[in-house]
Amino acid sequence: xxxxxxxxxxxxxxxxxxxxxxxxxxxxxxxxxxxxxxxxxxxxxxxxxxxxxxxxxxxxxxxxxxxxxxxxxxxxxxxxxxxxxxxxxxxxxxxxxxxxxxxxxxxxxxxxxxxxxxxxxxxxxxxxxxxxxxxxxxxxxxxxxxxxxxxxxxxxxxxxxxxxxxxxxxxxxxxxxxxxxxxxxxxxxxxxxxxxxxxxxxxxxxxxxxxxxxxxxxxxxxxxxxxxxxxxxxxxxxxxxxxxxxxxxxxxxxxxxxxxxxxxxxxxxxxxxxxxxxxxxxxxxxxxxxxxxxxxxxxxxxxxxx
Ligand SMILES: *[C@@H]1O[C@H](CO)[C@@H](O)[C@H](O)[C@H]1NC(C)=O
Ligand SMILES: *[C@@H]1O[C@H](CO)[C@@H](O)[C@H](O)[C@H]1NC(C)=O
Numbered sequence: 001x002x003x004x005x006x007x008x009x010x011x012x013x014x015x016x017x018x019x020x021x022x023x024x025x026x027x028x029x030x031x032x033x034x035x036x037x038x039x040x041x042x043x044x045x046x047x048x049x050x051x052x053x054x055x056x057x058x059x060x061x062x063x064x065x066x067x068x069x070x071x072x073x074x075x076x077x078x079x080x081x082x083x084x085x086x087x088x089x090x091x092x093x094x095x096x097x098x099x100x101x102x103x104x105x106x107x108x109x110x111x112x113x114x115x116x117x118x119x120x121x122x123x124x125x126x127x128x129x130x131x132x133x134x135x136x137x138x139x140x141x142x143x144x145x146x147x148x149x150x151x152x153x154x155x156x157x158x159x160x161x162x163x164x165x166x167x168x169x170x171x172x173x174x175x176x177x178x179x180x181x182x183x184x185x186x187x188x189x190x191x192x193x194x195x196x197x198x199x200x201x202x203x204x205x206x207x208x209x210x211x212x213x214x215x216x217x218x219x220x221x222x223x224x225x226x227x228x229x230x231x232x233x234x235x236x237x238x239x240x241x242x243x244x245x246x247x248x249x250x251x252x253x254x255x256x257x258x259x260x261x262x263x264x265x266x267x268x269x270x271x272x273x274x275x276x277x278x279x280x281x282x283x284x285x286x287x288x289x290x291x292x293x294x295x296x297x298x299x300x301x302x303x304x305x306x
Contacts, residue, residue: 021114024048026090028107028120033097035126035156035187043107043118044089053090054110056083058120061104068092099124099156099188126189128155128212130221139230142203148196148225150210154189155220160213161194165205171196203229 025046033039045051057069058081068081075082084093090109094101105120131152140146150161158179163171175196182189194210206227212220 021111021116024051024113024116026109026116026118028118031120031122033094033101033122033124035097035099035124037097039094039097039101039122039124040084041092041094041120041122042089043091043109045111048113052112053083053086054112056090056092056110057108058092059106059108061106061119067105094122097124099186124156125214126154126156128152128159128192128214128220131161131192131210131212131223133210133223133225135225135227137230138228140201140203140227141230143200146198146201146227148198148208148210148227149193150196150212150223150225151191151193152212152221153191155192155212155214156188156190157215158190159192159215159220160217161192162211162213163194163196164209164211166207167205169205171208201227203227 026043027046028041028043031039031041055069055071057066058077059066066077068077069075070083080095080097082093082095084091090107092107101122102124103122105122106117107120108117109115129152131150133151134149136147136149148163150163152159152161158181161172161175161177163175165171175194177192177194180191180193182191192212196208206225208225208227209222210225211222214220
């Protein structure tokens with residue numbers, strides 16, 4: 001009890017003695033930005049009402065040069081950074097957040113009531129896309145083996161995929177999650193692939209649902225996996241279409257053969273005809289001369305071509 005009293009007395013007396021900047025506090029909330037979106041770093045003054053910001057500067061820890069600075073209306077440094085709603089407090093805003101913005105910063109705020117320095121830390125995440133699903137094999141037999149896949153990409157950092165059946169039973173524990181991290185010129189992403197394998201599936205459990213979570217277990221996306229069953233009538237349909245195919249094939253080949261035979265017949269007839277008209281040329285025109293000539297021409301063309 002007595003120590004509390006002493007503290008109270010001390011805290012009552014110290015403000016009067018110390019410089020004015022110790023009358024108030026500067027606080028900033030931990031910030032998680034989303035890649036390619038606008039991030040706001042919420043900062044505010046505590047224990048003071050009448051205070052005006054004169055200048056701010058933001059430096060990356062271990063770097064002398066400020067990353068961003070604003071003095072009245074003069075801005076310098078990274079143009080993606082700005083002060084957000086100056087009237088309310090010294091909150092910062094980053095437009096088009098990048099992974100390189102991650103890290104620790106020192107933020108200095110100068111006011112008409114003195115100045116303050118505070119440590120900031122920014123982390124950057126990326127949202128996972130809605131998962132895509134597939135099964136192997138594509139057509140599943142009730143009671144047969146199957147692997148269900150659920151893949152979520154373009155998120156960061158590493159997340160999770162959970163599985164549920166139609167009644168909401170959690171199958172996650174039976175699944176296997178693989179993660180592949182990519183960094184393409186500073187754009188980080190993780191591809192998640194979850195595999196849920198059954199030696200003998202009960203199709204009454206379908207449809208399955210898989211959910212993609214970010215690293216903080218916040219849901220990013222979800223998808224429902226329908227299972228296409230390989231039933232007998234499906235097979236029958238297949239054999240039916242096979243028979244039609246065979247019949248169609250036979251018909252095409254058959255008509256080709258008939259056409260070929262016909263063409264051969266015509267050719268031979270013309271050859272014979274030419275021979276006959278050639279002999280009868282000297283005597284008289286018992287046959288149609290025009291017809292004979294044209295057929296002669298045609299067969300000559302034909303021999304030329306051949
Ligand atoms: C998911 O990923 C696995 C493993 O990389 C792959 O075998 C499967 O085809 C993928 N499925 C889809 C729908 O992309
Ligand atoms: C499902 O199971 C996983 C792994 O056992 C667990 O982490 C998760 O919290 C469970 N989810 C629900 C909704 O019960």
